Amino acid sequence: MKKLGLLPLLFSLFLANVATADEVTPVRNGDGKVILLQGFHWNSSRNETETWYALLAHMAGQIGIDGFTAIWMPPPWKDTSSWVDSNSGTSGGGEGYFWRSFDKNSQYGTDEQLKTAATALNRAGVKVVYDVVPNHMDDTKGDVPLFPRGHGEWRHECDKCDDGDPFIDGNSDLNIKYASVFETFKKELINLRNNYGAMGLRFDFVRGYAPQNVDRWMNAFGNFQFCVGELWKGPSEYPADDWRSKASWQDALKDWSDRSRCTVFDFALKERMQNGSIAEWRHGLNANPDPAWRAAAVTFVDNHDTGYSPGRYGGQHHWPLPEELRNQAYAYILSSPGTPAVYWPDMYDWQRGELIRQLIKIRKDAGIKADSPIRFHTQYSGLVATTTGDRQSLVIALSSDLTKLPPGLTDPALIWDGGKIRLWSTAPEQPAVSVHFTCDYATTYPGQSVYAAGSTLELGAWDPGHAAPLTYNAQSKQWSGSIDVPAKQDIQWKCIVRNNDSSAAVRWQPGPNVSFTSGTASETRGTF
Template sequence: MKYRTLGIIIAFQLACASMALAVDQSGKTPAGVRYHGGDEILLQGFHWNSVRSPEHWYTVMKERAARIADDGFSAVWMPPPWRDTSHWENKDAGTSGGGEGYFWHDFDKNGGYGTEAELRTVAAALKAANVKPIYDIVPNHHRPGVDGAGVSIPKGENRLRSDCATCDDGDPFLDGSADLNLANAANLALFDGELRSLRTEYGAEGFRFDFVRGYAGSHVDQWMRDTDDAGFCVGEYWKGPSEFPVDDPRHSKSWQDLLKAWSDESHCTVFDFALKERMQNGGVADWRFGLNGNPDPRWREVAVTFVDNHDTGPSPGQYGGQHHWPLRADLRRMAYAYILSTPGTPTVYWPDMYGDDPSTQLHDYLRRLIRLRRDAGVRAQSAVTFKVGDGGLVAVVTGDSQRLVLALNSTLLEPRDLVDDSFVPALEDDGGKVRLWHSGTASSFIVAFRCDNGNTVAGESVYAVGSSKELGQWDPARAVKLEPSAYPTWTGNITLTAAFDVEWKCLVRSDQKAVWQAGANNHVVPNAGASTKGTL
C-alpha cells in the first residue's frame, strides 16, 4: 500500500561505533538530586516474563551488553537480584507464575534470572561496555522464609506492618501481612548492608526503588548517602491524587506535585507518571503537561520518562505479562519520539528495543532517535518550549550541541515560523505523525532509480513517486519523471535527503490517468552509490 508507514534510515556506517557519550557526565542537580549529570538513557533490561525465558536471562543480557552500548544506552535497569520462590495464581484469568523478584525470599543471588555467577558475569560485561547496572530494589514487601541465605523478619517485633499498622510510614502492600515496616531501624539496616554489598560485589552504580508509596522518601535518601551518594537513583511513585482521601491535602494536588514532593524528600529522580497519565488519558497535545515538560528546570531534571514497563505494558511470552496500563499501539512511535527528544531521563522497554516480534519491535527507529538525542546533547534539564495552534504537539528543545524541533500528529510541515532557516529534516515517521528537525547540515545523496516493464502508449510516461518530499510525498502530480533509457526500462538519478528510509513506487501517468505499481512498496536508504528498482 502506497501510504504505508514511513521508515527511518539506519546509520550503517556507524553500525560498529558506540553511541555512548564520549565523556560520561556525573554529579547531582543544583538541588542535590542524584541524576548522574542528566545524560543517562536507560534500558529496562527485562520484562515480566524474562524469568520464564528458556535461557537464563542474565545470559541473554550478557550476550547483548556490547550491542546495548552501541545502541546508545548508558545504563540498564536490572531485574531484582534476589531469590524469589513465590508462586501466584489467578484462577479467574487462568494465569499463574512466580519468581519475578517482587515477592523476594532472601538475598541469595541464585534467582529466577540466573545464577549468582551469571549475575557477576553480566554486571562485568555491562561495565566493560561502559553501561551502568542499576539494580531494582524491593524494600517494602517480602515473602517470609529463613532457609538458604535467609532473611529473617520476626513477627511481633514491629518489623512487619501487621505488627503495628500505625507505625509504618507508607501505604500497605496488599493486605499488609508481608509489608515491611521501614520505620523500624533493624529493617533499615538490613537494606543498608545489602545495597552496600550490591555496589561493592555486583557493580551497582545506582538503584531503582520499587513501590516507593510504601515508605518514606527519607529512607531512600539515607540508603543512598550510606551506600552510593554519587550514584543514580529513581523511585516508582505510582499513585494519583484521586487515590488519597478527599480530606487529605494531596487529593487536590496534581500528579506533578506528588512526584516532585517525593523527589524532594528522597533526592532521587522519579518515574514521570504525570506524563504517563497524560499519554493514557489525554490527547497528544497534553503530553506537554508531564513532569518533563514543566517550565521549571528543577522539575524537568528529576523526571524519568517512559512509554511502558514490565507492570504497565505487554510482555512477550506466557499470558502477555502484566498489561496494567498499556499505551495504545497507535501512539507508541509518537510517544518514543517525545521522550527521546525532550527533557528528562528517558527509559526504553526491552521488548520495544530487542523483542522478537517484528510487528512490535522498534529497534532501528529507537536507535535513530537515541542518536538524534545524543548528537543534540539533550539532557534531563534541557530547555523546552511548546507551540500551540498547529494541532498535536510542537516542541522546541535546546540541547548542549543542537536545537531540535519536534512535531507530533501536527499540521506543521516546516519549522521556519519557529526557528531560523538553519534547521534541516532529521526524521519523519509514522505516516508523517512524527517529524523532527535539527539545527545542522542535512546530508543528501544521488540515488539511481529504475522501473522495469514500463510499457506505455502515446501520452504516457513512467514516474517515481514516494514518501519523501523529493518524490512528491505520494502525490502523483508531484512525481518525478524518469527517462526511457532502455525501453521498457526507465531510469533517473534523484537527489534524496539522508534523513529518511524512502518508500516509493513506479507510476505510469498521463494527463488522464495514473497506474500504480502493484504489490508492496520499494525501499531505498539514501547513501553513496545507492540504487533502487521497481517493476510495473
C-alpha cells in the same frame, strides 16, 4: 563589623550548609544525560532459551552500541513464589517482587552469572541499576530468617508501625522504620555496590515507605549515584485530608523527589499519554517550566507492570499504551527533557529498535539533557515542540499540521510513520524572550481578529492559519499581545486580518515586513 549572637551565627551556618548540599546534589540523576534501558520484562525470569543473566552478558556490547548509558536490572534476590489466574489471564512468580532472601541464585540465573552480566555491562559503558524491593517480601512459607515475626519488623506487629501504604493487605509488609530492618537493607545495598557492580538503584513501590529513608540509603550507597523511585499513585488515592488529594500528579511526584533527592518515574506524563490527546503530553513532569522539575523526571512509555510482555498471558499489561501511539511516544520522550527509559521488548522484541536507535543518536548529537529547555508551539495541531540541547535544538512534530517551516528546518533528521513523526535538528535556540506586538489601524468585521504572522514557529512561519492571535484594546483601539520568541534572532513579521476559523481570504499589512532583533527590542509595531 557588627557581631552576631551565637544562635543567629549557628543558624546562618546551618543555612549555608543546607544551600551547599542542595547545590552539590539537587537530584541524583547521574550527569543528566542518562539513557536508561529497562533490561527485563515480566516474563524474563521464564526465558526459555537461556537464563536472563546469560542473555544480558552476551548482549552487553550491543546495548552499549545502541546508545544506552544505564540498564535497570531485575530484582536480584531469590523469589520462589508462583501464581496463575486463568480467569483474568495473568500469571507470575519468580520476578523478584515477592522475594524470599538475599540469595542471588534466582530464576534469572546464578549468582556467578549475575556477576558476569554486571561486569560485562559496566565494561560496555552501561551502568548497572538494580531494582530493589524493600517494602515487602514472601513470608508464606513460615518464618523468614532475615526478619523473624514478633519483634516489630513487620507492619502488623504494632499500631502505625509503618510510614507508608500497605502492600496488598499489609501482612507481607516490612516496617522500614524499625532500625534493624533499615540497617539490613543498607548493608545489602552496599553489598550490591561492592560485589555486584551496582552503580544505581531503582526503588520499587515507594508509596510504601518514607522518601527520607531512600535518601538515607543513598547517602550510604553513594550520594552521587543514580536513583529512581516508582510512585504510581494518583491524586484520588490520597486521603481527603492530604494536600496531594487536591494536587496534580506533577506536584506529588516532585514532592517525593524533593524528599528522597532521587528521580521519579513520570507518571504525570504517563497519565496524559493514557487519557489525554497528544497535545496534552506537554503536561508531564518532564516539560514543567522549572528546570529542577524536568531534572527529576524519568520518562517512559511502558514497563513490566504497565505494558505487555513477550510470553505467557502477555505479562501484566495493567496500563498499556495503545500500539498506534507507541512510536510517537518514544519519539517524544527521546527528544524532550527528562531521563528517558526504554522498555526491553520495544527495543529488542517488537521491531521498534531501529526507530529507537535513530532517536537516541539524534538526542545525543544534540546534547539533550534531563533539564534541557523545551518550548511548545500550541497553535499547531498535535504536538510541536523545540528542545534545546548543548549542541543543537530539536524540533519535533507529532500528528501535526505544521507545514510551512522557518529557515533551518527544511531537511528533517527523521520522518517516521508516514509523517506522523517528524524531527529536525537546527542551531541551538537561545532562551525565549517576551516581545510585545502591536497592530495599529486594523479594521475587522464580526468573526475576524488580528494576528501576527512571521518568520518563526511562534508566528506561524508565515502560515496565516497558525499566526499568533492578538487582543483588542477598546481604549487604545489597538490589537496587541506579548509573544515568547527565541532570543537573539532577526525576526520579520506583519499584521494580518483573518476569520477566527482560518477560513476565507487573509488581508496582509501593506508594505515591507516589520523587522527586529529579539532580545534587543522588547516592542515591535505594525500598521495597516
